[in-house]
Amino acid sequence: MKSKLIATLLCSLAWLGTAQAADRYISDNVYAYMHAGPSNKFRILGTINAGETVTQLARDPQTKYIHIRDADGRTGWVEGEFVQSEESFRSKFPKLESELKKTKEQLASVDERHEQDVLDKTNRLQQQEQELTELQSELGELRIEHDQLQQENQRLSSLMDDKEHQMRLDWLLNGGIVAGIGALVGFLLPLIPWRRKSRNQGRWMN
Template identity: 35%
Template sequence: MHKFRLICLTLLSLSVSVVAHADEKRYVSDELNTWVRSGPGDNYRLLGTVNAGEEVTLLSSNEETKYGQVRDANGRTSWIPLAQLSTTPSLRTRVPDLENQVKTLTDKLTNIDTTWNQRTADMQQKVAQSDSVIAGLKEENQQLKNQLIVAKKKVDAANVQLDDKQRAIIMQWFMYGGGVAGFGLLLGLLLPHMIPSRKKKDRWMN
């Protein structure tokens, strides 16, 4: 009877010291694989080990023995020292995540670099096309200027030829006018001598 009471008191004390947890996530320390036991203490039998860095679910904890009851990925329930549990993911878990993040960032940087290079090439091509268009416009402008200079020279030459023709025509008219005037003057001088006067005819008739 005395032993039964002692066992009951022991179980009661253990039940009082056990704190339940709402399935909190914990991570086994990154050290070597850790032994797990069938109960909250070093005097309970060993059930096996959990891998370093493995994620487990904390079900309850014993404040006196500093053990926590966990459930591993295989669904096995066991007890493990609370000192072997951590609230942050282990390096074994974080390193792949960090590697994935680094790879993602590297891919993004590569895509940004490729996109930037493509945009730079497009801009350079557009600038080259603009330079070609500008050069073509300048050449066309120079050709138009040259054509304008040639046209002005032709107009000047035509004006000179027109002035020469006008002067030649004026000289011809002057010559024609002078000839007519001279012929009239000469005719006026000769006519009186060519027509005999009436007085002389009357004398001859008498």
């Protein structure tokens, strides 16, 4: 019995000397036992959690058992099918959780910037709408003033036309009166008897 144990220990030491330590992962969704030797004939030292990161120390080519060391420093043998080189989900989970948290923070920052951008654009839009309303009001007032000025201009133009027409009538009337008086005078002058001075009176006066 002792000779078998010594032989097993020597084989283990030989495997330890030739194998290179490497990180390995216990498969997810399994419940693996750690044995004292490279088969299930050796006593169970404990269990190893699924997905846990372990260090591979050696491998038995006959039984396919792998000698591992866990994060607590325990060493033992587990079935090779339970050990994988690909990182387990449990090992990835903290990293994924950290990345998810970072992504959420980035999304929150993006959402905050987006909300602020929307708020700024909304404020600018409201300001532009207010300015547009004021401009429309001013434009309406200018249109009213323009209409009033146009009406006043039309009234003054009409008044000026009336005055010009009246002045023309006055000129025609005054000219007609003057012409009538001239014609009357021209007609009456020949009819007026003019007294001639006598020659004797003229001589006496001399």
